Amino acid sequence: MRTTTSRRAALFAAPALLVLGLTACVTTTDDDRAPMGSMMGSRSPSTAGSPADHDQADVMFSMMMVPHHEQALEMAALVPTRSDDPALLDLARRIEAGQQPEIDRMEGWLEDWGAGSMDRMGSMGHDMGGMMSAADLRELASLEGAEFERTWLRMMVEHHEGAIDMAEDVLRRGTHAGTKDLALAIVKAQQREIDEMQAMLAG
Template sequence: MNRVLTAVVGAAAAAAVLAGCSGGDMPPMPGHGAPTTAAQPGAEAANAADVAFAQGMIPHHQQAIDMSRLAPERAQSQQVKDLARQIEAAQGPEIHTLSGWLRDWGAPEPHGGMDHGGMGGMMSADEMAQLQAARGTEFDRLFLTMMIRHHEGAVAMARTELAEGRFPAAKQMAQQIIDAQQAEIATMKGLLAQS
């Protein structure tokens, strides 16, 4: 009888601890109405600004990768080719992380194929076509000019996340984006000045 009583008391205590840790009594995430649950780890630390940051940065990074993938066959400058490879290597893993956060938060991922021209320094479809058609030094100049604007947009988005976001890992990524892309902007402005 004592064993049964001990097991019942132990189970009740465990259930109480789990109920206290589940986050089930947390309010919905702003802008989503989705309740925070144990199935959404970290959701209790995210707010609408964090979601907007992830949803905006995914297509932004994807366009930078698309631009960078044009460089190996079109750029004349080895420095431009190296920079493009660096951009692709950094932003691909960040897209994977951002997508994972959105899944964890129960938020939709942005749809591809949209013309985001003007949003956060992104290129329009016409500008992307112009870059695709360019070769040699013309490509280098266009790539650098467009990527500077693109990076400046990403830095602005990251600063908004730092100011308004709440999810610690997203704020950390935002700071990394600011640091890395400001350094790349300085490099690109130097390359443009040499051309």
């Protein structure tokens, strides 16, 4: 498992890289907007939010948290075929039920902000805020029973800790009211689930 130090370092490296891409988008001219639009998504004057309503921290949060949540759903989907533990099955169902609506909400903001299709962070990959690597997920999918359950819980605790780091960062730096409300809800819900998972590991 990655250390907390390396996880936090990776978290704050990713937004620094993304700022460059977002800044390039902001400074494009009308002539340049069509090529950039193929990467960032087109902006509709009728739906795009006012720049005063959000800032780059808000945009980066949703752009990172959407794929982060999507990986949590991928991990949760493994549980029913590899474990018969009622508590773990219930937790996986709650993660799916809670995080899919949050994905939909953030994707709506990104579309409104003209940043709706940026390759889910592309090359930043699994070093972002507790994300698992492809090798991690292959290993997890190869396990069953108690070994799967312990590995899944450890990975999901780390995954949730990464989400909390990102949420706390946007609470400090963001300006969008909806994003800040969502970030606060993520901190509360995922900390509660971390406590639950750590109790399951201890038991």
